[in-house]
């Protein structure tokens with residue numbers, strides 16, 4: 001437990017019994033998946049990556065996977081209706097979770113509205129959005145490097161990567177402003193070692 005969290009607990013203003021719902025935000029390749037795996041271990045939250053859920057469906061050749069693959073291979077977003085339903089199913093399947101790390105969701109304003117409404121219906125809400133700020137050149141290099149071993153078609157073609165970044169700027173970046181209106185959006189410097197970035201994210205979570 002960080003110092004701030006400890007002080008809050010001592011003062012009786014701790015949120016420890018309340019569900020914590022974190023949105024890990026940032027462009028493709030900014031380190032969301034990498035950091036989410038470490039945060040889950042530290043905070044005991046459940047990690048939901050919509051990208052991983054789609055890749056699972058693709059691997060199993062389900063109708064949802066076949067539909068998603070067409071969009072993902074071009075670096076486009078999978079339609080909101082499909083994504084929102086899949087996300088809710090995953091949350092519903094884990095009623096005892098202490099909270100969630102949403103990784104790669106919401107990626108559009110429609111997804112953000114749906115998430116807000118859904119959490120409100122459960123008398124919960126988004127605790128914090130944390131955006132990883134990474135230079136574009138670094139993102140392209142990270143993804144091409146991952147593409148050498150991941151087998152992910154969307155990481156192997158620089159044009160597809162550039163399209164993913166363009167889609168992020170056009171459709172996803174405004175989700176940051178959506179949560180900024182409620183003072184929930186924060187930015188963390190996303191360059192440096194995985195451990196350095198993890199420590200910055202932990203400080204942001206401990207401050208909730």
Ligand code: B4P
Nearest residue numbers: 028029030031032033034050051072076077078104142146
């Ligand atoms: P995602 O699976 O979310 O793909 P991503 O953005 O590339 O992953 P991430 O950002 O987590 O990767 P990370 O930086 O950890 O989405 C893929 C596709 O699925 C989308 O394009 C879209 O088509 C679809 N999709 C997903 N969610 C959707 C939604 N909500 N709505 C509609 N469509 C949706 O890792 C990148 C690499 O960087 C790794 O190799 C890692 O090892 C490396 N790395 C991480 N941190 C580093 C560091 N500090 N230094 C050096 N390298 C680092």
